[in-house]
Amino acid sequence: MAVPKGTSIGIDLSNPVRVVAFSKASSQVVSTFTAKTPFDPGSKPKLKELASEIKAFCKSLRARLPGTAGLPMSACLLFTVAVPKLRKKEFQKAIQFEIERLVPGGSDSMRVVVREWPKGIPLPPSVKVPEGTTLHLVVAANIQAVLAAEYLMKAAGIRVSGVEMPANPASRASWWLWEQLPSAKLDPIPRNDQGKTASGSDSNTPVSGAYMPWVTHGNGALSSSEPEDLALLPLGDAEHSQDDAHDALPGANLDISLVASASEAIMYLSYGACPWLMREIPLDPDNPFVNGQILAGEITRSARFARTASKGRIDGRVTVFGASDRVSFLADFLHEQTGLPTQLWGRPVVDSDPEYGVAIGLALSSEGRAES
């Protein structure tokens, strides 16, 4: 199989293991694959078996491609911590104490990545940042899982470029999807009257009729009538009103990525593609309608939660990932229930089933670098 330029592999290790070869240059899914063997970091024979399965998949591509693996959320931690200015050793101790507090005995077996809270991203409402301290975003992962993922990629003949927690690829995939969406849904020719480009470089400005974000104003006050009004208005009027709104208040995109499996759903909230919060929601495998209602409630609450964090406007949007037979109805249902623009991962932007979204987010990892 001929592989297009810039193809990389994403491996979503949250069982079942899903592998995607994705070309960033052409936004094209080259090939997808779901492994039969589960990812179990503790069992070497199972890892070998899984590696041989992935190797067979990679062999069919006839190229040695770079790859990124995403660990299951059960092996990871994501939290924020406000720390005063400390020396590196002291800082490390402080982070270790925090991990120990969250997972007793975990600080000894976790690799940690710490980033300063990005500027321009609102703080979670529960977070207090006292004077003289800096907020840090901390992610930690079980060392055994990290090494197992690294071993898996090496054994499968993939050029190892990274191992991530699932919040990053899910947020990234969601962000990427919505960035692509206006130009994908509308005509690809730049619309001069709006100064908008096909690449979606200015997609934060909600200008198109198809992309009608949920707009709220003020300090947690939900102006519920506005989006509906805008949606009902003719296109020209809507543009006019939104231009006014845009002049008045700049907006921020809150990406809500919902990764649903049979018994639980994980909800990642992110600004742009920066992970902000994460929630695990237990589900009832036999009752999809109740699940839909639970998820709608959680999404509404999270959106409100995010709104209270800032005085500015928030444009929320939801992306649903998961096995297609389970989640295909969710996008419409959640859109109805929450009023937020909701998109099932995949078509028409990219020819992919919704369960491969996180893996594609992993394959997008080289695009996930923060621009300085």
Added chain:
Amino acid sequence: MSMIMPSGQNLQPQMNFLRPDFRAGEEERKRSASVMRLVFLGIALAVWATVGLKVWDISLVVAERRPDEIEQARLSQEIADLQAILSKVPSSVLDAREDLYTQVRWSQRLAAIKDLASAGLAFGDYRVEQDGTIQLSGLVSNPSTYADILDAISEIDFVTRVTSASLYDQEQVWRGYYLQIAISTVPQEEK
């Protein structure tokens, strides 16, 4: 708080666990243990190399200064020089050397005399005159055996007669007697 999100910009920080800020405690320990192993290995190697080099150096010096080989070379050179000198010696000198050899044969006579020595008797210096007279000296502890000694000497085949014999008391040196005997002998048959 104002929230101006730069459009089209991905604010996701890179969070790759392959390049972590802090490693896990157990991983850190393992790494430091392996570093310590390497350090110990390095130290052991350095010590081994230093000692080995020193031993090699010493062996080189010893090999350079080995005395017996140098001595052997010097002696063999000396022998070679002497051989060269001897090959140039005139025939008269060689005849004289022959004489010297014959004189040496007198010592066989002395051995015959010395064979007579028994308990309480010891022979000492001796001198051979040109005419074949042998002057003997010796010590005897019991003077009563003196006559027997003289008899035994006179009975040796090359002895013609005992020309003189004397016995002195040598108590201050040794509890015994000092004897001095002069005997005439037959000339050497070979001469």
